[in-house]
Amino acid sequence: MTSDNKQEEEKLRAKSDGDVAVPAEAIAQEQAAENVQTDLLDKLEAFFPGRFVRKDLTQKIKEGANVPTYVLEFLLGQYANSSDPVIIERGVENVKKTLANNYVRPDEAEKVKSRIREEGAYTVIDKITVTLNSDKDRYEAAFGNLGITGVPVDERYVQDYERLLVGGIWSIVRVQYDHTSDDHFLIDQLTPVQVPSVNMQEVYDAREKFTTDEWIDLLLRTIGMEPTQFDDRVKWLMVSRLIPFVENNYNFVELGPRGTGKSHVYKELSPNSILVSGGQTTVANLFFNMARHEVGLVGMWDVVAFDEVAGIKFKDNDGVQIMKDYMASGSFARGRDEIQASAGMVFVGNINQPVDVVMRTSNLFDPFPAVMANDTAFLDRIHNYLPGWEIPKYRPNFFTNGYGLITDYFAEVMRALRKISYGDAFDKYFTLGNQLNQRDTIAVRKTVSGMVKLLYPDGKFTKEDVAQILTFAMEMRRRVKEQLKKIGGMEFYDVNFSYIDKETYDEHFVPVPEQGSTGLIPENEGKPGQVYTVAYDADERLSLIKLESQMTAGNGKTSWTGIQSNRLAKEEMDTAFNYLKANFSQVSQNIAPAQHDYIVNATNLNNGAMATELSLATYVALVSISVGKPVIGGLAILGDFSIGGTIKKMDSLADRLQVALDSGAKAVLIPSSATSELGTVPGDLIAAFSLKFYNTIEDAVMKALGVQQ
Structure with missing residues (x-):
């Protein structure tokens, strides 16, 4: 049977099975994609x-x-x-x-060395790293796969290609063999694998001929991905991985699941970047070698990327401090010298849990080593936190069979773009909102500049174009700020990023998608006996605590579960029940504590140790289950009382309100004695709630249940 007959038979079989629409749709989509690729190929050939x-x-x-x-x-x-x-x-x-x-394949190194000896000279492709041998006063090369070391190198190669000294360069090398010399292997000619020059006017002229969508597709195919497999959001995220290549001193983080290509672009797609694997490094390797008076990786590469951030470790105690200085200013001090460099710092790694779980239980920087994850000054220097969890795990059909720019050529284009800046691209149309501080502004401007270079390298863009980029840049920086707020408290409260249209004066606020998924306190009424409170846990961390209650006929027994043998938590819950037994008549004559048994389960929704400030929340939960009435929807209860029924003084009002807001609270129960702290709370944070002040325990429970007094 011929191929045509087979195809016709398959079509008839599909038709007889009633399955014509799906293949037809698939064929149409494939044809449309092929037409788009053909149009792009025509433009590539022309420009x-x-x-x-x-x-x-x-x-x-x-x-x-x-x-x-x-x-x-x-x-x-x-x-x-x-x-x-x-x-x-x-x-x-x-x-x-x-x-x-x-x-040179490593397992064939001996065969290649033999060939060099027998033929007298031979050309190899290998990674070459050069070091200075001060004893012999000469430079010597080491071949990565060939396995030979101590090969003399003419100093002109080191002068022309300094990166031979730091990290090494893939090169095409003609190696000679000298039977008479102690140095049998000699380098006759060394040619690094890189484009010697690039004409940027060619790029600028060509960009005009592509639509923005076509240009984005070209960028993705250039890095090996098939754009028809991704939506616009993912395309933008993947393009933004390239910002460190075009923007000087750009600090970038991407954490997400395995298999999403986080480190691929920094290892494979440019001879101007280096991927530091294994995590451990030294100040001498990364910044400056005092013994040899040589600048480290940051002076030799455009991008220094750290793979698997969890393993980052400096052998030197001052490593993180020097990195902080460099990330802030692009310079660092070693000895008497102030050294400038332009390499961007990239941190990629894995998040092993769903992002909503991470948001509830810790923060998005938790995979970093503790010395970095707990250092707000270090984290505040990050310009862009890309949400790697939004990029799907790679599948075979994600890789393109279409045409893209030669990677090495594009790498030099990106390097040339580092010489210009578009950080002021939005100033003609927009001003930034008042919640962006200086570091926020720097971060947003650098991200805007990088995305403009990638999408509009010729500098030709519209107001709508730059508004889209500005929104994206604010989101990437706000993600950093939101986590700083969780780690550092109210010092970083100003996260409500916005920009203002100079023409209409409209203010546009920029959210972070994952923040909307963390509402733990339901807006609607829950079950009787279910309440939420914000309190310090045993680890001195403000946490959201959920109490759930049950009541059965009995003789006044209580069971407090979930408190993990925390003596103070038990004492406070006992205080609540004892107060109920003595004063229930002030709330309702129908409550009969001596005739019922109560179970109250406490859960720290932030996965920390159990909190101890539980007396008021427990009392409200007991009254609620006793009268069969739930507390009002979206309520967070703040405050605590003593065994004698006195409302305790409450501190850290602003931080407690921030935790309540992050947890989805719409109303907050606050002791009247805390009004003196309202001046320390940002106005927009206060405005986010319906505040309910109480003077007594009975007042608190009535307002929690929504009972008019």
Whole structure:
């Protein structure tokens, strides 16, 4: 049976099964995607001749050679930068032949060394790292896969390519063998795998010919992803991973599930970035080697990325402090020198729980080592926290078989864009709201600048374009600020980011999506005996505590569960029940504590130790279950009372209100004695609640139940 007949039979079978619509829709979508790719290819051929490559070729070749993508595409750019299938096929064969003959596989190192000896000279593709041998007063190279070290290097290569000294560079190297010298292996010629120069006017002129959607799709295909598989939100998130490449001294964090490509772009897509794996590093390696008087990684690379943030560890005690100084100013002091550098700091790692669980139980910086996660000054220097949990785990169909710019060429384009800034791009149209402090403003401007460079490198954009970028930049920075508020309290209360239209004076507020999913206190009435309170737990952390109650016929027995043998918590819950037995008639004659048994379960919804300020909340819960009436919806109860029935003085009102707000409270019960603290609470925080003040315990329970007095 011919292929055409097979296809016709399959169509008829599908029709007989009543399943025609789905294949037709799929075919239509595939055809539409193919048409879009054809249009983009036409534009690439017209405006980026010789600068593009078919991206699936890289993946196919890479399977047999463990080299970075930019190395493969450097070779593909030489042999297969065309849309002509014949040229592509011939070019791919040339690349495969070059890799087969010249790329050094670690397990074949001895065979290659033998070939160099027998032939007298041979060209290899390998990662070369250079060090200074002060005893012999010369530079020496080490070959990563070939495994030879101590190879003399002409100092001109070190002067031209300083990154040979820090981290190493993939290079095409012609190695000679000298039978008479002690140094048998010699470097005859070394050519780093990188584009020598780039004409930015070519980029600016070409950008005008693409729509914004087409340009974003081109960027994604350039980094190997298929844009038709992602919605606009994910596309923007993936593009923003490139900001550290185009923006000097950009501090970026992405935490999320495994398998979402967090570290891929920093390892594979540019010879200008380095991925620090394993976590442990030194001040000398990262910043400055005092013994050799050499600048470390931050002076040699555009981007220094740390993989698996949980493992970051400095051997030096002052490592984090120096990093903080550098992240704030782009400079650091070593000895008597003040050293400037422009490398961005990128931190990527895993969050192993759903984000809503993390938001309830800790904070989004929790995967960092404690020395960083608890240092608000360090975290405040982060410009962008990308929500990695929104990017889907990679599947085979996420990788493109379309055309994109040669990675190495695009890497040099991004490097050239570091020389300009669009941080003032929105000033013509908008001003920032009053809750952005200086560090917030710097962060937002740097993110705006980076996204403008990536999306509109020619600097041509509309008011609507920059408004979209500004909103995105504010969200990325606000995510940092929201977590700082959880860690550092009211020092970082000002998180309500906004921008104001200069023409209409409309103020636009920018939310953070995940903040809306943390409302733990229901807006509507719950069950009788169910109440929420904010109190310090045994770890001295303000937490949201939920009390749930049951009442059965009995003789006045009580059971307090969930308090984990916390003696103080038990004493306060006992205080509440004893007060109820002595004073129930002041609330309702129908309450009969001696004729019922009570169970109250306490839960710390922030997953901490049990709190101890539970007397008032327990009393309200007992009255509520006794009269069969729930407390009003969205209520958080603040305050506590002594065994004698005296309302205790309450501190940290602003912080308690912030926890209540973050937990979804709409109304708050507050002791009248706390009114003196209202002056310390931001006005917008007060305005978020219906405040209910009470003078006595009975007053508190009546207002909690919504009973008019």
